[in-house]
Amino acid sequence: MGINTLIICIVLVVLCSSPANGQLTSTFYNNTCPKALSMVRAAVKQALAKEKRMGASLVRLHFHDCFVNGCDGSILLDDSANFTGEKTAGPNNNSVRGFDVIDTIKTQLEATCTGIVSCADILAIAARDSVVELGGPTWRVQLGRRDSRNASLSGANSQIPAPTSNLSAFISSFSNKGLSTKDMIALSGAHTIGQARCTTFKGHIYNETNINSSFANSVKANCPSTGGDNNLSPLDVQSATVFDNKYYVNLQSQKGLLHSDQELFNGGSADSQVTTYSNNRNTFFRDFAAAMVNMGNISPLTGTNGEVRKNCRKPN
Template structure:
């Protein structure tokens, strides 16, 4: 009887503890709001939008680069602007991590946006929020959907080179590794497939797809030959090829059509359509662009909610490259 009583008491206490955790978690998440800057910096979003539009008009590829910065930020420590930090004497930043070195770009554009925002609202808008808004505005600038960005993230005071190396999915990942990497961040397989559609824009370096276009068999032969023209079997590591040959600067669903036709540029791309569990969803997206855009919007909002710093956590950086 005593044992039964203590088990019941333990169970009740555990339930209460879990409930409190869920309430606390929901409260932290609820601190993000689409109207977070409506009073403190009402022109923040329009300022960011104008700067992004200018940058993308100057170089179409920049839209994909800014979207990728948001992704690489959120997958390391959550969406906290850590990807923007330069190395210091006390920690090594994330820019030299394997998935980032000679790959992520757009820092100057972010610096320019931050400078413009600081000019109208001193130390009010976080670098993490700038990345989230710039990602949305980049997609819109390239013909993609818009969405309501949740705001109120604060900036981290440190970064994690080790987590950048371990948690950002590799272009050589198999399907199971991709599903696992996204699941680790609280994102579903559906989220993963939809977010991969960001590869409808942007370019990749020869070094990350060379093995696929020379050695893999689940690839359209003419496509492989055309890509090899700009990616020799040795050398030319930094030569670029569009992730979507058809419409490389338009945010559409051609990425999925390419996969169905075995024209995915990177190994990790084609893994989404290679006889596995995600084939049916890729088929759906390839024929139903509105379903893709709807699911992409849901997925990127979910991604933007990964472990944000809110309230008094972190800080609002004056310079996105360094802590205050």
């Protein structure tokens, strides 16, 4: 075998053995926009100083983005003549928020390093910084995603897990995205912050038995059996603006606000992991950080695919 042939074979082996998301790296902007991460962190810190709930909203934006055709910033796109965006889909309409915070971050980054930092990466960084700002764990955000040029209303309606899902359906929806049951239970812990609309848990508090009766009655005061669909209640009744492990403690007392929450501790296969997290915050933090990295690796656009939008709300 000649030396040139040998070199070609080595290159092919390296290329073929590289992971599909190998282009993502935590140092992606070190040279092209070295201030990117500190700028996002400062903007998130400022947004949460105004409203702590925004932290949960920014985490949710990243989650709802990644579950629809991958982490590509598609959730940020407004409707256009060519497609209907994802903002009016059932899981998002009158629910997802934080778009103005992302707009502010994007404007600041464009002024500093034009056309470099993608909207999809901003979502990933902002989610991590929100968790940290509210007392949760940190992790190295993998970067280098590019933005899609279109969105999928049908995907948003069918691929985002529903709050009425049972455990098996919840496991399947995460498995379909390459995420394990362990990832799913850990990521559900994001519900230790934020609030939910009455319409998403009304059936659980009025029609189901796997819920603490006193807790259900306390929630009913702000969520009548008819009307009040947009009234809000905290997902974590103990500490809705602190990222901790109280969500899992609540589940053990049948104080999960959503049906899908309480399904994680209802005599099924998830009970053991919930118990572990309720007893050990550090274990939860470690697993949550790892799961967020895994979720951020769902089908990213890299290389020459997609684009880096100048305005997160519309394609270039």
